[in-house]
Amino acid sequence: MAYPYVSDVEVRVISKYFGDPAHRRIDTYVERGGYKALEKALSLEPDAVTDEIKASGLRGRGGAGFPTGIKWSFMPKEPTRPHYLLCNADESEPGTFKDRELIRWDPHQLIEGCLIGAYAIRAQHVYIYCRGEFFEVNQILAKAVEDAYMKGYAGEDILGTGTTIDITVHQGAGAYICGEETGLMSSLEGDRGEPRIKPPFPAAVGVFGMPSTINNVETLATVPHIVLNGGEWYRQWGTEKSPGTKLFCVSGHVRKPGNYELPLGFPLIDLIENVCGGIRDGNRLKAVIPGGSSVPLINAEDARNCELDYEGCVEVGTMLGCASVIVMDHKADIVKQIRRMVDFYAHESCGQCTPCREGSAWTARILRRIEKGQGTEEDLDTLMEMTEQMVGTTICVLSDSIAAPVQSSINKFRDDYLELIRRGDQAGAV
Numbered sequence: 001m002a003y004p005y006v007s008d009v010e011v012r013v014i015s016k017y018f019g020d021p022a023h024r025r026i027d028t029y030v031e032r033g034g035y036k037a038l039e040k041a042l043s044l045e046p047d048a049v050t051d052e053i054k055a056s057g058l059r060g061r062g063g064a065g066f067p068t069g070i071k072w073s074f075m076p077k078e079p080t081r082p083h084y085l086l087c088n089a090d091e092s093e094p095g096t097f098k099d100r101e102l103i104r105w106d107p108h109q110l111i112e113g114c115l116i117g118a119y120a121i122r123a124q125h126v127y128i129y130c131r132g133e134f135f136e137v138n139q140i141l142a143k144a145v146e147d148a149y150m151k152g153y154a155g156e157d158i159l160g161t162g163t164t165i166d167i168t169v170h171q172g173a174g175a176y177i178c179g180e181e182t183g184l185m186s187s188l189e190g191d192r193g194e195p196r197i198k199p200p201f202p203a204a205v206g207v208f209g210m211p212s213t214i215n216n217v218e219t220l221a222t223v224p225h226i227v228l229n230g231g232e233w234y235r236q237w238g239t240e241k242s243p244g245t246k247l248f249c250v251s252g253h254v255r256k257p258g259n260y261e262l263p264l265g266f267p268l269i270d271l272i273e274n275v276c277g278g279i280r281d282g283n284r285l286k287a288v289i290p291g292g293s294s295v296p297l298i299n300a301e302d303a304r305n306c307e308l309d310y311e312g313c314v315e316v317g318t319m320l321g322c323a324s325v326i327v328m329d330h331k332a333d334i335v336k337q338i339r340r341m342v343d344f345y346a347h348e349s350c351g352q353c354t355p356c357r358e359g360s361a362w363t364a365r366i367l368r369r370i371e372k373g374q375g376t377e378e379d380l381d382t383l384m385e386m387t388e389q390m391v392g393t394t395i396c397v398l399s400d401s402i403a404a405p406v407q408s409s410i411n412k413f414r415d416d417y418l419e420l421i422r423r424g425d426q427a428g429a430v
């Protein structure tokens with residue numbers, strides 16, 4: 001089965017076997033060089049593995065872009081207490097559909113990355129927290145973990161080295177907030193998935209009160225390639241500060257939406273016009289959300305100047321996030337789009353913090369009023385002021401994630417709001 005769309009400008013490191021179901025089988029994976037990186041890692045000292053990841057400059061692919069090797073080095077060196085590696089496979093950010101594909105097509109690549117990561121941070125247990133709605137993905141992953149145990153790559157005395165690392169696949173129950181690292185830990189412990197105040201940070205007090213490291217699926221899937229080929233090898237792609245390749249999930253009004261693995265720093269406009277075949281139906285580009293629904297949206301002019309790496313996105317007033325590129329053409333209803341996103345966040349807020357709980361509901365209410373043609377220009381000022389108070393005032397950044405799309409849409413597409421306000425009650429909310 002071929003993967004829906006591929007492009008010859010792609011650099012397929014972690015997505016090489018997308019579309020090839022044979023690759024899910026452990027025998028095929030091993031025949032193609034799989035688990036060699038684990039073997040190599042186990043022959044090194046744990047800190048040497050971390051140093052290689054540091055040298056590669058790999059940055060976390062879950063959204064924040066924190067350097068992975070540095071994160072691993074925060075873990076205590078003497079394991080006087082149990083250590084845990086948590087793999088974040090909760091993937092719920094609107095516009096994101098990469099982690100499920102990494103597991104669906106290449107489950108052993110992730111398992112190998114998890115085992116290497118666990119070894120580097122001296123953890124004896126990995127929890128893969130996988131979104132429950134990914135029914136098929138969970139089944140594929142569970143089977144792959146079972147096979148890894150059967151073949152001696154997981155469990156006790158891995159490959160006769162005396163190292164023990166267990167893996168548990170845990171299914172989430174479909175709450176977006178359980179993707180936030182401390183919410184995930186609370187959920188894993190059997191409590192409500194409510195984020196916790198930091199500090200203490202997970203490397204000091206994580207899941208079950210023990211030192212823990214949490215990484216995204218894509219981050220860990222990249223690890224075997226770096227260990228096998230070296231940090232410098234990985235730096236042949238990308239930029240100095242954002243090295244390597246990245247999966248871009250492109251959705252919206254392009255002719256060929258899908259997952260594309262490209263070097264970081266790739267121009268956004270080339271991604272839209274060349275890799276994805278341009279805007280559908282001959283329409284014009286209006287707006288792009290480059291990093292998933294939590295980041296500011298940009299207009300067509302900014303999109304033309306945007307390079308898709310952590311720094312390039314900041315330069316045009318947005319963020320790379322998890323590189324989920326949502327493209328909108330000139331017929332897109334920006335206000336409706338933003339209102340729907342805010343509805344989502346209001347529904348997913350865990351309710352612990354007043355600015356998030358109340359702010360999200362009120363923001364959604366005002367947007368709905370504007371959408372129905374019952375808004376005023378003052379509402380725009382209220383939205384700006386209210387969302388300003390939702391930034392940096394809460395336990396986690398879900399609250400900030402509401403402010404970003406609302407403020408950027410008012411700044412960049414004020415006329416869309418004004419048109420609805422002036423048009424009166426002709427528009428109807430869906």
Ligand SMILES: Cc1cc2nc3c(=O)[nH]c(=O)nc-3n(C[C@H](O)[C@H](O)[C@H](O)COP(=O)(O)O)c2cc1C
Pocket residue numbers: 059060061062063064065066068071088089090091092093176177178179180181182214215216217219220396397398
């Ligand atoms: C509300 C919220 C939801 C999140 N959801 C996810 C998610 O589904 N998957 C993920 O990997 N990271 C998610 N994150 C980021 C995680 O908290 C964490 O930073 C990440 O898993 C760390 O992995 P990395 O260093 O490999 O990027 C979310 C963060 C927030 C604030």
Ligand code: SF4
Pocket residue numbers: 177194195348349350351352353354356357394395396397398399
């Ligand atoms: S910011 Fe929102 S989601 Fe995060 S802890 Fe506070 S109420 Fe919960």
